[in-house]
Amino acid sequence: MKSFIDNNFLLETEFAKELYHDYAKDLPIIDYHNHLPPNEIADNRAFENISKLWLEGDHYKWRAMRNLGIEEKYITGQTSDKEKFDKWAFTVPYTIKNPLYHWSHMELQRYFGIAEMLNPTTSSSIYNHCNELLKTSDFATQGLLKSRNVEVICTTDDPLDNLSHHQKIAGSDFKTTVLPTFRPDRIINIDKVDFVDYLNDLSTISQIKISDFESLLQAIKSRIDYFHTNGCRLSDHGLPHAYAYDFTEKEVNVILKNRLCEKTITDSEILKFKSAILFHLGRFYGKNKWTMQLHLGPIRDTNTSLLKSIGINAGVDSIGDFQQAIQLARFLNKLNENGSLPKTIIYNSNPADNDLFATMAGNFSEDGIKGKVQFGAAWWFLDQKDGITNQIKSQSNMGLLSTSLGMLTDSRSFLSFPRHEYYRRIVCNIFGNDVKNSELPNDMEWIGKIAQDLFYNNSKNYFNFPDNKVSN
Incomplete structure (x- = not known):
């Protein structure tokens, strides 16, 4: 009897088996988005x-x-x-x-x-x-990463983090490159109850008193500069949708001052502020040649009882049904018109938006950059066999799958790296079936190159990772 998860798990054709085992299996892993705790890597927990x-x-x-x-x-x-x-x-x-x-x-x-x-x-x-x-x-943590041939991981880090754990890793002889990612959601979310307290902490760590919009941008820039010095080359945002409402600097300055004084601000003012901050963050990223990641669409923390007893990330989130296209297009276009659009990866949590995101990514390009705006890997509720397959179909039909950056774990678990193998097997099987059905030529050398690009080379060439771990 054939054993479960054998060497040819998910591989239905001889072409797929050869493609996976000879071209994909042994490639290193670049996991450019995850939530692994850097302190546990630094301390080799x-x-x-x-x-x-x-x-x-x-x-x-x-x-x-x-x-x-x-x-x-x-x-x-x-x-x-x-x-x-x-x-x-x-x-x-x-x-x-x-x-x-x-x-x-x-x-x-x-x-x-x-x-x-x-x-x-x-x-x-x-x-x-x-x-x-x-x-x-x-x-221990470092051995687990080594065993799966993990070359680079990018953690997800709050702007207030002093990055001491990343510095410790960078100064060690651990071979895996561990880089921070700038996640400034709490700066954007002016409507949250802890917003003012958070800005007070940002003032303290940046040593810039935040009293208006200009000083807030200065504080943000100082943290971006600090992260950049410590090897950061990616940002990340977890948002219901992009924000690109019309605003003026004068309006936003008044809105922020009112919020700092604990005055009530309106829904339209909240959207103006979020739009302004997101735009300026995008400008900073472009200047630093970072990659901007936008994880869009979920409804978070829906079960308030569990939220109160356990806290955030309790597992009570869901797919949202937000309107994505207009605001996302306006946001990317405004940065592009400003000459500041960075490399960008857009991820959707709603499978109904697959074609939307795939076509959006193709709207913005730049000479000499392969796939400047990327339709990101199937994410969260979609990182399963059907979700991955459907994401690949949309990306192939609406754009160029050959430019894709492949998979990531988006995980808090040190045992999650077989998800890269899972993705590689699924993709190899798709190629194999297309060859079997004469929808692709039986050209192992060329398709093998495309597969290796998807699984490793594209990411290696796309991200502006520092030559050394940290350039202090």
């Missing part, structure tokens, strides 16, 4: 047990367990790590047809050499086997 490594902070798994009706105490509560693992082992068989079913068993195989299915019968033996391996240095 060793995990006490597999629950700490596998379940801690993973809201994908939390959602699945909640959907099965498992009590919260076994998910984020105070029960033992073994009890939490047993509940996850109980859950896994019920995730069949969910990407977690594939991911979980791939992770057990790739990191721990476990080919058997995780379920209540195997839970204890798998738990004990993994825990024995976790006692070795190969299973």
Whole structure:
């Protein structure tokens, strides 16, 4: 009987098998967007047990367990790590047809050499086997990254971060390049209750008193300069949609001053401020030759009860149905007209917007830059087999798949890197089926080159990564 997740998992044709094994399998990984904690990389954290490594902070798994009706105490509560693992082992068989079913068993195989299915019968033996391996240095954070041939990772970092952990990594002999990413959402969100407190902290760390819009921009620029010095070459924004409403600097200055005085501001004023900040951030990114990432479309923190008890990133987010096209086009166009449009990656969370985003990316180009504006990889709820396939179809039909930057993990888990393998297998299978159906020529050398570009070369050439880890 053919084993589950064997060497040719997801590969349906001989062409796909050869393409994956000879051209894709051994390429290094450039993971240009994830949420791994840099302090755990810097300290080379060793995990006490597999629950700490596998379940801690993973809201994908939390959602699945909640959907099965498992009590919260076994998910984020105070029960033992073994009890939490047993509940996850109980859950896994019920995730069949969910990407977690594939991911979980791939992770057990790739990191721990476990080919058997995780379920209540195997839970204890798998738990004990993994825990024995976790006692070795190969299973601390740096060893885990090395084992998957991770060349570059870009973490997601608040502008207030002092980046000391990145500096520690850069000064070490760890081979994987770990770079920060500038995530200024809290500067944009003037409507949040903690906005004024956040700007006070920004004033402190930048040593610039923020009293008006001009001083806010100076403070932001100082943090961008600091991040740049510490190797940052990407920014990221998690927004419901882009903001490109008409504003004047005078209007925005009044809006900010009123907010700093705790005065009420209107919905239209909120949109003007967000539009102004996002535009100026884009200008700064362009000047520094950074890549701007826009993750657009989700509804976040929908369950206020869990939000209050657990906090953000609890796994209670959803796909949104925002109107994306007009504001996104205006935002990108305004930066382009200003001569400031940076390299940009746009990600959508709603599959109904695939064609929209694919066509939007093709509107803005620049001589000598391959795929300046990118339709980003299938993201969040879409980073599964169907979501990846549909994203590739839209990108192929509306643009040039050959310019794509490939996959990323967007994960908080050190065991998530087989998602790159998952993506590579899916893409190789798509190419293989097209060759079988005579929709593509049986040209392994050329298609192999295109595949290697997708999985590694395009990212290597697209991002303006520093030659050394940190140029202090």
